[in-house]
Amino acid sequence: MKLYDLELSGNCYKVRLFAALAGIPLEIVAVDFLGGEHKRAPLIELNPWGELPVLEDGGTVLRDSHAILVYLAAKYSGEAWLPRDAAGLAEVAQWLSTSANEVQNGPGAARLVDKFGYALDKATTLARAARILPLIDAHLARHRWLARERPTIADCAVFPYVALAPEGGVALQAYPHIRRWIGQIKELPGFVPMPGI
């Protein structure tokens, strides 16, 4: 099972982190991102979006970090990281949406500007971060983990770009519950870091 990967991508790290925590072996294929390898054949045929990560498992090809988490959890980890009852599945799905939209376009995008020079409006990214981080912190004030009161792929999805927020000029000092939760994730058996975390 191949993960087409970029070490500095938080989206790729979501997958590496979850695979490490769940003990799922992955063949990591480093992609020459600066050289545009993901925008050319053969990678662009696997993922027409021209983005990373991409997972290839036999005939199954997935292009989205959240979909890859769902796939790996459903196929290789039983119910441990992804509950399959309606309410549990939906509670996790809720955080995957938050990760794909508010976290990606808030702290995630702020980091793209500061660290990689992306031409995004920095003020908009900071405003989005300033809206979503207090909501996550308030949730974590009442819950130890994001969903189901235990570690799930919801935590793996939201963690990278929240923990990397300082690389986009977004401080986490004001969010004690987020900082506690970051600490909890770092203490999970099998945890692996990435540069900046």
Place this chain on the structure above:
Amino acid sequence: MKLYDLELSGNCYKVRLFAALAGIPLEIVAVDFLGGEHKRAPLIELNPWGELPVLEDGGTVLRDSHAILVYLAAKYSGEAWLPRDAAGLAEVAQWLSTSANEVQNGPGAARLVDKFGYALDKATTLARAARILPLIDAHLARHRWLARERPTIADCAVFPYVALAPEGGVALQAYPHIRRWIGQIKELPGFVPMPGI
């Protein structure tokens, strides 16, 4: 089962549409959005995000349109609209992410500017629409439906803000496969429209 609803919201419409197609009865509770009812108690306690839709089913409360689709499909429609095998679940999840990020922040956000006067950068929303719509069109050139070659909640999620794109000044003439797919959805038994569709 209550859906706290705004008729003109594409996110609320995703849920109304899917419930109609799958024959799931919902009690629709119209929320005074312009009056800010969703930002005050009791609604803000159900959904601290201060957004619509919100679903309440006994003790289960969900705040995100995609999570609500997952919940309703998993609880009330068997495997018909949401496959539960790893590859099928992930393929649908992939489109839920696309809906939450690229579609919401592309054609969805362009409509918010034009129709409701939201203070978003219109050029950015148009650029995002111009990136994602050709990718969806190319996918639909090779596939009749978004996932699994049959109607799923992936279609219900992506359909509203793509079909409403003209309300944000985004024409669909250049996307023949999207237009075919819109026609297919409108012909599904139980289909319900919303203003603008």
